[in-house]
Amino acid sequence: MNDGFTLEHWQKLSSSKDAWSSLIYTLTLSLVSVVLLVVLAAFSAKMLLEKSSKKGVLPLLIVPLLFAPIVAGFAWYYLLSPAGILSRLAHSIGLISGLESFPRLVNDDWSIGIIVVHLFLVLPLFTLLFIAQAKAMRLKEMDALARNFGGNAYKRFFQLWVPALVHRSKLLIALYAIFFMGSYEVPLILGKSSPRTLSIFITEKLTKFQLSDVPLGHCMAMVYSFGILLLLQLFLRNVQSLRP
Amino acid sequence: MTRLTKMGWYLFALLPVITLFYLSLVQSWTYPSLFRAEWSWQQWSALFEAHPSLSSALANSLILAFVMGSFGLLFGFVIAKELAFQRTKKAWLQFAFYPYLIAPVVLGAMLQYYFVLWGWSASFFGVMIAQALFILPFSVLIMSNFWTAETKEYLHVGASLGGSPKALRKTLLYPLAKPWMLLTFVQCFLMSWFEYGMTQLVGIGKVQTLTVLSMKFLKEANPHPAALAGLLMILPLALLFSIVLLAFKNKQQLRFDRVVEHTNEAPKP
């Protein structure tokens, strides 16, 4: 197998459709997850900041913390799959006639299941964080001021709440984007076999018995590693600033 | 709208829990029956008899997580201290992020060759080493929050007021470090407890932890024991969290705001 040093595998990687689609899919999935995460967390922080609304909800936010990704993936799989609990509920109240009429939410083209589980695992923490930060920045008072200036609810949310909170936690958001890229168990359970995330792609290439694929896996792992290190350099230039 | 958000949260957070309990309590589960499924305590009552592998998986998970938690605590405390006042601290801390950020499973896949070569593959020891590769650096990241210039100043003041190094360790250092040590332990424990990919890769399915076993049941399309395994992972944590919260109730030293912010740094996907 050993033919000495060669760039052949790199050429193979650059022309591999499978590798490219995996890379693009991973980046898109991570981006969509993180955008939804930020918007929904900002929204629920805004809502939960209303007087007494937090009561009862805050302990709930701890629940997803207790879930391993694999358990969360599995629980949501049995909730969302065509033969799952939601489908049965829909059937029992007459919304659908059978499992084929239930919309595809797992192993689907839009990765809905994966995104839902990503949000389930992380949204509570970001909500808690955003509540604390909104309080520290007195966003509610600013919001009232913006209303006096005639800003409507939509504008106030997207031009005040979201940018302010994003600015304050941009490092953490960047970290989470990277973490989503490395997501493994969740897409393994809820994703399609193609395209698949980079972590699944690399692991498959490196550990399956197709020996000729191993160098390809290493090349992709290198690309991924350098990408991560580059992002780390970009975002964490000051690790200290992550800490209060 | 606020009420709607609240309702949304109730559903979102509780549905998966309900699902797990439900799946662990029903037996025959043919579509479309939901409430008319066959209810049974059998899974629970014969918890370990019906699935003997569960008890050993639980033991493996617990041992691994405790070892990782304890080692992480010690390692983080000592190494973070050594790094704290070095010029290269920043570079090292950035580097400590890498094994976790690249996803443990990818790291495991990249290093699998060496694990096989050194005979660590498929062994409990190998899995421990593999987990340590990304958990220990992370413990340093957490503990470096404690070893700051501020901590150094407190120790200076203590010494200046007449505290000997030994007395300062007891009265200042450990009490001040306690919340961070606890956080490090819990975080490392969780990282090990939740880990699937690397454990499966290095253990090649022979070192069965609860995550590995859940996936196995899942692949066998056997949701009922899988749900049980999932609950076995959640319930001890719920207990641990309650104990931690009780232990620190109303105590000044637990800076909850900080803790919440830092819990964020070890996300799970």
Add this chain to the structure above:
Amino acid sequence: MIRVSQWNKKYGEKEVFSDVAFELEKKRTLAILGESGCGKSTLLKTIAGLEDPDSGVFLLEGENAFKQAVHQRGVVYMSQEALLFPHLNVAENLGFGLKMRKEKASEIRKKVEAIAEELDISDQLEKYPAALSGGQKQRVNFGRALLTQPKVLLLDEPFASLDSNTRKKMQTLFLECAEKWELTTLFVTHELKEALLVGNHWSIMRNGRLKVFESKADFMADEHSGAREEMHFWTSISQEKRRNEGL
């Protein structure tokens, strides 16, 4: 009595202070006036034993203080931040030094209550530092240092972060305590008036050099003390006032 001579210190190539020398009798206060970054904090930390000089002689009550560990030196350093231990309440913070000396708990409590009375913080004893105001924190910090009856007390701009009212009160309190507790202190400040108020001896630290003056008049006459500008300012104000009244 403190005797410091030929002290030098560098961080790499950067000189922090050089050729520092002074003497201070017991129960006296040396005010050190200086801008931030002039090396005064490092000087105080070196006296406390928290930093080491590159060279120099340090005699404290006749003994070589460099041979004594920080906790045996009896020199207490107080910084601008009160640095109260966050996990201990006010009473425990006040009694910290006594506890380190292994005094009996009942004795400690008695002394803590007495000093709290003196510093007007008796009602704060059970509170934790996070619940105190800036002025209260510095009172506790001060009391914590006093209870150890230090040979030398080092104050590094202790009142700089307080508002002007609280600051005045603390200065008065310091003077009362210095007399009652017979304190030997080095008081670093960047405020001319504070230096004049608290000191019996005066010095200026600039670019790592410490200049000690023979008298208050010499100190005020020095171009770097800022006294001349200050006097000029007030003289012109009063002249202007007189002119206006004359009109």
